Amino acid sequence: MTESPFILEALAIEKRFGATPVLKQADLRVGRGEIHALLGGNGAGKSTLIRIVSGSHRRDGGTIRVDGQEDYDAAAIAVVFQELALLPHLSVAENIALPHRKRGLGLVRPGTDEAQAAAALALIDDTLAGDALTRPVAEFDLHQRQFVEIARALSSGARLLLLDEPTANLTFAETERLFGILRRLAGQGISTLIVSHRMSEIRAVADVCTILRDGRTVVDRTPVAELSDDAIVEAMGQGVGPGRSRVAASAATADGATVEISAPGVSLRLPPGSILGLAGAPLGPSALMDALIGAVPSATWTIGIDGVPARFTSPAQAVRSGVGYVSGDRAGKGILAALPILDNIVAAARVAGRRLLARGQEAVTAQAALDRLSIKAGSVDALPQTLSGGTQQKLLLARWLERPPRILVLEEPTRGVDIGTKREIYAIIRQAAAAGTVVVWWSTEFTELAEVCGRIVAFDLRGEVSGVLSGGQVNEVVLAQATGMAA
Known part of the structure; x- marks a missing residue:
């Protein structure tokens, strides 16, 4: 019998949640020793397809084969999510050994556990395999823990x-x-299916891609090098052109203010409409953003608005002074999950107006904000969890459409959203700036900072300002060198 060239074949997969079809005859085929990108807009069905392939969801139709066999060992496929499923108080070896234990934590076999863990870690990281087996996972940083999960x-x-x-x-x-590490594993015949919204990274690592659109496969196993970014966006149905992002040009105009930001060795004057980027690991950008939004008073940063010193002692005070904030941690610090879409949109206006009770006009205002950003929701009374992750991020931006702030602070606003939604968010940010808002934007994606920002403050790994870049200086190479985030 001829060996199948594919480690995975998921063919004509169908899935419905209630009366809503999510996957409609979707196909996904991953070759042996291949790095394969699964792409698609928010809500295209990527997560559902992954959960079906991994066994977390039951499919309503279609066929799945691993190594050419429909009757396959589920352990042949493993998922590593953003939120890692490690137990921080256990050692590296104990975490790796957990799937092998038939009675949970009851059967501890130190010698065997460490031997199994060392063998698995040796495939990906010799340092961890050599000296980390007995140390608690809590002692390691995020990317090392990710390697433990892969091991x-x-x-x-x-x-x-x-x-x-x-x-x-x-x-x-x-x-x-x-x-x-993924390339090394590919050389050993181990395949990777990677879901990412960062096109530069997809191009750097993936061999081929599959693209989903509205639950269907629209691009099947096409080499990434053969597709331009525009072609990928078009395939996903996420293109941003005339009429795609309907942020009204006649939207209310913000009170344009000149913002002064200074610290030892740096002094910035930001006229209305400026877009200032922040580049670097979290320590430096977070200190400045916390001062701007009133989260943590700063002894380093001094802020002025139209020549008047501004030192906010609480986020509510900052909002009432015209400072908006969008967090990249939409689940933890952004979306109000227990409240409907309506309350999420008007939350900032209520804080600014010192209001707790709803007004009759709020539903009209909220629906208008949804329409301007092309957010499709069943109703303004629905919960945010009915929206995809990228749409939830747009919902956070919608808070500031009715009452454009004088300063808008953005913390990784495009994290975890597809390339089409990113372009829509860029358009929203530019629209806010055109209305007079000063935008301060931290991102770990240097490509988007270079594309959208007029000036960029770079922070080194200690959180100190290493330079202020503008014009021809703003490119990925210089930013990587200035932040110390390059290999």
Whole structure:
């Protein structure tokens, strides 16, 4: 019998949630020793397809074969999600050994556990294999813990890794290291299916791609090098052109203010409409953003608005002074999950107006904000969880459409959203600036900072300002060098 060229064949997959079809005859085929990108807009069905392939969801139709067999060992496929499933108080070896224990934590076999863990870690990271086996996982940084999770999958016999946004919380150098490991595993015949919205990373690591659109496969196993970014966006149905992002040009105009930001060695004057980028690991940008939004008073940064010193002692005070904030952690610090879409949109206006009770006009205002951003929701009374992740991010931006702020602070606003939604968010940001808002934007994606920002403050790994870049200086190479985030 001829061996199948594919480690995975998921053919004509169908899935419905209630009366809503999510996957409609979707196909996905991953070759042996291949790094394969699964792309698609938010809500295209990527996560559902991954959960079906990994066994977390039951399919309503279609066929799945692993190594050419429909009757396959589920351990051949392993998923590594953004939120890692490690137990921080246990050692590296104990975490890796957990899937092998038949009675949970009851059967501890130190010698065997460490031997299995060392063998799995040796495939990806010799340092961890050599000196980290007995140390608690809590002692390691995020990217090292990610390697432990991958090693755990490999120790269970996985021949296909499904990685969901694996670089979302990694630095440039850590991302390059991860990609090197995936290439090494590919050379050993282990395949990777990677879901990512960062096109530069997809191009750096993936061989081929599959693109989903509205639950259907529209691009099947096409080499990434043969597709331009525009072609990928078009295939996903996420293109941003005339009429795509309907942020009204006649939207209310913000009170244009000149913002002064200074610290030892740096002094910035930002006229109305400025877009200032912040580049670097979290320590430096977070200190400035916390001062701007009133989260933590700063002894380093001094802020002025139209020549008047501004020192905010609370986020509410900052909002009432015209400062808006959009967090990249939409689940933890952004979306009000227990409240309907309506309350999420008007939350900032209520804080600014010192209002707790709803007004009759709010529903009209909220629906208008949804329409301007092309957000499709069943109703303004629906919960945010009915929206995809990228649409939830747009919902956070919608808070500031009715009442454009004088300063808008953005913390990784495009994290975990597809390329089409990113372009829509860029358009929204430019629209806010055109209305007079000063935008201060931290991103770990140097490409988008270079594309959108007029000036960029670079922070080194200690959180100190290493330079203010503008014009021809703003490119990925210089930013990587200035931040210390390059390999």
